[in-house]
Amino acid sequence: MEPMDVDAAVFDVFGTLTDWRAGVTAELAAAGTRTGLRADWAAVADAWRGRYRPNLLKVLGGELPHCGLDELHRIMLDEVLAQQGLDAFTEADRADLVRAWHRLPAWPDAGPGLDRLRESPLLTATLSNGGVGLLARLTKHAGLRFDCVLSAELARSYKPDPKVYLKAAELLAVPPHRLLMVACHPDDLQAAAGAGLRTAYIPRPEWGPRTTPADPPAGVDLVADDVRDLARQLTAQPPARG
Amino acid sequence: MEPMDVDAAVFDVFGTLTDWRAGVTAELAAAGTRTGLRADWAAVADAWRGRYRPNLLKVLGGELPHCGLDELHRIMLDEVLAQQGLDAFTEADRADLVRAWHRLPAWPDAGPGLDRLRESPLLTATLSNGGVGLLARLTKHAGLRFDCVLSAELARSYKPDPKVYLKAAELLAVPPHRLLMVACHPDDLQAAAGAGLRTAYIPRPEWGPRTTPADPPAGVDLVADDVRDLARQLTAQPPARG
Structure with a gap:
């Protein structure tokens, strides 16, 4: 070269x-403890991030409307929590978890x-x-x-x-x-x-x-x-x- | 409060x-010395900066087309040098003087x-x-x-x-x-x-x-x-x- x-x-x-995996896993685990939920939080983090690339490609292909990354993170989080039976997370928990990607x-x-x-x-x-x-x-x-x-x-x-x-x-x-x-x-x-x-x-x-x-x-x-x-x-x- | x-x-x-005044004056003086020109370089710097606000307002008012600040600095520099009889500055001098605002x-x-x-x-x-x-x-x-x-x-x-x-x-x-x-x-x-x-x-x-x-x-x-x-x-x- x-x-x-x-x-x-x-x-x-x-x-x-x-x-991102260490940061998001730790914040999911902390939020889960506050809410009294148990899960394999690293697997939840992986599932959340796993939805990222396919959804980005949908936005770029025009299948999804353009939106900011925070908004996209929120949509994908709601999907993952529903899928994994973690519906007990509150609105405030979810908004705070989106901000896990800021820290x-x-x-x-x-x-x-x-x-x-x-x-x-x-x-x-x-x-x-x-x-x-x-x-x-x-x-x-x-x-x-x-x-x-x-x-x-x-x-x-x-x-x-x-x-x-x-x-x-x-x-x-x-x-x-x-x-x-x-x-x-x-x-x-x-x-x-x-x-x-x-x-x-x-x-x-x-x-x-x-x-x-x-x-x-x-x-x-x-x-x-x-x-x-x-x-x-x-x-x-x-x-x-x- | x-x-x-x-x-x-x-x-x-x-x-x-x-x-800006100290920086631009020093760079004008150095370029002048290289070119064998003498002038009150602080006054040249003031005249250059003095054209800034009226020209910005012309851009915002639609009298001048929108352009980047480097381009606007270059137009104003050419005007000031012509006005002050400093036409001997070369193209390379002028391009370099515009970059005085970068340092x-x-x-x-x-x-x-x-x-x-x-x-x-x-x-x-x-x-x-x-x-x-x-x-x-x-x-x-x-x-x-x-x-x-x-x-x-x-x-x-x-x-x-x-x-x-x-x-x-x-x-x-x-x-x-x-x-x-x-x-x-x-x-x-x-x-x-x-x-x-x-x-x-x-x-x-x-x-x-x-x-x-x-x-x-x-x-x-x-x-x-x-x-x-x-x-x-x-x-x-x-x-x-x-």
Whole structure:
């Protein structure tokens, strides 16, 4: 691989920088205890997240009307709770559980790696399907510091719609080929590459510690162990050419 | 004044957080030296900035087509250089001078004050007529750290259009009356108040050390000496009511 020559790096957030499964499972369990309910809360979290991709694709295909991610999370939560016989959760519980996605824990390497990147000339930003307000709260809560917060909301769409990646390049005022998309999801990276961006893959066991991360997509520009390793690779001096 | 009960604070950038006059004057002088030109460079900077407000109002009134702030800065620079007999500046000089607005120095209190605010639960963001890319570069260069970068560009307009303030509230997902606009420009604060925001005024000698800052606008919710003082006022415990 060539040394990476980019002006900015944008990061997926759910899975790539934050451990949604640990955060959502803990909040479901706490809400369940308050309500006197028992369940395999990690399985409930997985079922909730499992509805995400098919529903996004329905929104992008026009089968569902466009709505914000909080609203989509709420619809999917109601479906999962009904399916699993957890109807006892109140309106207030459900509204609060949607906000669990605003206060997820970061993977331990993410904050230090981003801080190191922020000291380089590279611009750093989020690029997530979460809304701007969600991302500002989540990154503040999780100690993830960026130069800019970008969201699919600003393109009024969702990844993997190419419009989202191109809107990020436009707003940062960089050409798409000088913008790096960082994610643990192969389909996110493939769509970014299709829009002309460079891509970096980070493996994450996002479905739990006993699961195996996806393989990196074909043609990815860079593979890093985690965000610290990404920062090392992106800020290393390129070898002298002679 | 009541203790301020808000969820987020958005900041004007040119003048309120950065000393555009010092930054632009220094870059004009350096470019002039390279080109062998002599002039009162602070007066050139003032003439350049002096064209800003009337031209913005022309854009908002539909007399000029909407364009990004970089483009507007370039048009105004060409006018000022022609008027002052400084035609010797090359295309490359002019393009570089437009980028002087991307690397202005911060007022000394701004970075520490913002860092203190970021440690509080309050969300902090820019709200400037500069574009998202300009603001990400400028805040990174100047050491101004925010939870979010918001720009009039996201409302496809310019302050003082009420749409800009309402778009900021929408994107941060806070009601307008729980959003605080911080600025040194009375017209910015009056427009924000008209859109339902709370307002904080900071005096700045933005037209040079021998000039007097504007008076705070009537009805402003809070007056602070600088951003450190603002942070002290916003993060102080409200007095116990009894």
